[in-house]
Amino acid sequence: SQIEQITRTLSSKPTSLELFKNKVNALNYSEILKLRQTERLHQEETLAPPVLELKERLKPELLELIRQQRLNRLCESAHRLACSERQTGHKLWYCRLSPNHKMLHYGDVEEDTENPPIETLQEKIPVADIKGLLTGKDCPHMKENKGKQNKEVLDLAFSITYDVEEYSLNFIAPSRTDFCLWTDGLSVLLGREMSSESMRSELEILLSMEIKLRLLDLENVPIPDNAPVVPKPPSNFNFCYDFSQTEQ
Structure with missing residues (x-):
């Protein structure tokens, strides 16, 4: 924790020793935990390509929700x-x-x-x-x-x-x-x-809430950057039961 205090403080490039001391003292353990959580959420929800793709798919539905809210208010x-x-x-x-x-x-x-x-x-x-x-x-x-x-x-x-x-x-x-x-x-x-700006703010809030709900089942599960390779189909499908035939 002390090493992280020093490295995070140095990354802000303090201009004097006094400023360095003040920043180190302000960067206590709870503040470091908050920073870690923010960085983790940023990494998972903003940078992961599958999450970005999901956001783009959700945007039209949420924008329509905001449109209806605006008209209802008027x-x-x-x-x-x-x-x-x-x-x-x-x-x-x-x-x-x-x-x-x-x-x-x-x-x-x-x-x-x-x-x-x-x-x-x-x-x-x-x-x-x-x-x-x-x-x-x-x-x-x-x-x-x-x-x-x-x-x-x-x-x-x-x-x-x-x-x-x-x-x-x-x-x-x-x-x-x-x-x-x-x-x-x-x-x-x-x-x-x-x-x-209200629309943009509301859209970000709705997207963030919707993404968190969609990812609840994936808590502590790493999200890959690319989708897994789809395996080749089997040589035959004889193991499938044919329901199209009427049973006698």
Whole structure:
């Protein structure tokens, strides 16, 4: 353990003897165990070719799960967003996707209303009429105030273009989570790939959990880099029982 303390500390290339002493003292036995476990998991789950192949096979199913979750979230409740349309100024509006995924309902309601029913949202846009999704500085309401918007607002802005290019529905999400939810959901409706950091994080978590479940029966069993060689078939199959013949 002491040798490993020294070798791991030296591998970080400390620039002074004092820094070396501090790192050696911080690298106690429990920390070394954590590092070993992390390295083992990394070796087994990330680098083993069969596990990498399994991950690629699992990705489409898990991505579809995330897509459905995004659409369900947009349908299950109305989300309050800062919204502006056709340069009429910013207002706090609710927006919600219809259960059949064909209409985007939005509108203003009383301030103290929580999760208003979809019938109370007066305006709507057919999803089929949505032409594109813009984010950040590409949004019309961000271009209008060029140079005045801070990065926090830019990171939360997104716009839906519809009918013709000059018409758009512009939003500012209340949080990065809501921004990822809406941009992912709208991308799904438009037939595009999701690209938010929330999607990537959730995909990694789901992949990690699924891989661990699939490998439960292989605990402490080394995973080979290549599949074993399939043996040649036998010269005949006379040892097989023929069930196709009706027994008398």
